[in-house]
Amino acid sequence: MISDLRVMSNDEIAFNTYEMKLYGPAVAQYTMPGQFLHLRIGEGYEHMLRRPISIADVDLIRNVVTIVYKQLGEGTAWLRSRKPEDLINVLGPQGNGFNVNQYSQEHLIVIGGGVGVPPLYYLTKQLAKNNKVTAILGFQDQSSVFYEEAFSKFSEVYIATNDGSYGEKGFVTDILESQQLTNHPYYACGPTPMLKAIQNKLDGVSGYLSFEERMGCGIGACFACVCESTNQQGYVKICQDGPVLKAREVIL
Numbered sequence: 001m002i003s004d005l006r007v008m009s010n011d012e013i014a015f016n017t018y019e020m021k022l023y024g025p026a027v028a029q030y031t032m033p034g035q036f037l038h039l040r041i042g043e044g045y046e047h048m049l050r051r052p053i054s055i056a057d058v059d060l061i062r063n064v065v066t067i068v069y070k071q072l073g074e075g076t077a078w079l080r081s082r083k084p085e086d087l088i089n090v091l092g093p094q095g096n097g098f099n100v101n102q103y104s105q106e107h108l109i110v111i112g113g114g115v116g117v118p119p120l121y122y123l124t125k126q127l128a129k130n131n132k133v134t135a136i137l138g139f140q141d142q143s144s145v146f147y148e149e150a151f152s153k154f155s156e157v158y159i160a161t162n163d164g165s166y167g168e169k170g171f172v173t174d175i176l177e178s179q180q181l182t183n184h185p186y187y188a189c190g191p192t193p194m195l196k197a198i199q200n201k202l203d204g205v206s207g208y209l210s211f212e213e214r215m216g217c218g219i220g221a222c223f224a225c226v227c228e229s230t231n232q233q234g235y236v237k238i239c240q241d242g243p244v245l246k247a248r249e250v251i252l
């Protein structure tokens with residue numbers, strides 16, 4: 001579905017990290033956590049490609065969707081310059097998200113790194129209705145930390161920073177170990193090396209990984225996001241088969 005959403009706010013919430021709220025009737029369709037929006041960047045022919053940004057939260061009463069992005073290049077700089085009331089053209093919600101009905105009365109772990117954290121927030125809110133949730137969130141350093149308080153409303157939260165300037169020094173996998181959380185079903189989102197480390201650490205445990213693959217079309221047509229897979233056809237398209245896939249389905 002393609003629609004225009006109106007910007008409500010666009011604020012810096014951590015170092016170089018921005019939270020944008022958008023609203024419009026189309027948001028009523030954004031019910032599954034883990035899906036992403038493919039935002040059209042720029043006017044005219046300047047940036048013909050869209051940028052995939054995951055859904056961080058949805059308010060289905062007010063039809064407001066929240067996204068979080070890092071300003072990394074020209075495309076996200078354009079996003080950064082959007083002001084309240086501007087319109088953004090959105091394709092979505094795209095891809096397969098997280099199944100939130102698989103467990104009930106379980107202790108589940110959500111594990112996020114950097115901009116892999118936001119989609120886990122909408123997931124945690126939904127999982128916490130029927131389960132105990134522990135969130136393990138990893139960031140570069142103290143200035144990059146965001147959403148700790150938001151997660152703490154629905155889950156127990158542990159923070160890891162690479163330099164130890166906040167929370168535990170090290171990686172999310174160190175917290176899995178130190179808090180003895182290596183036997184619970186899990187949901188992870190973040191850079192591929194982090195997903196690989198988690199999958200290795202939680203070998204034999206049921207889990208889902210959400211990938212941050214570089215994308216082109218976002219609709220399964222261009223093969224820009226293909227990854228080698230253990231499935232029968234030997235590959236998956238992250239934009240269409242994912243971004244959420246079962247652990248070990250992608251060869252990391």
Ligand code: FES
Binds near residue numbers: 217218222223226238
């Ligand atoms: Fe084009 Fe996935 S981004 S096939």
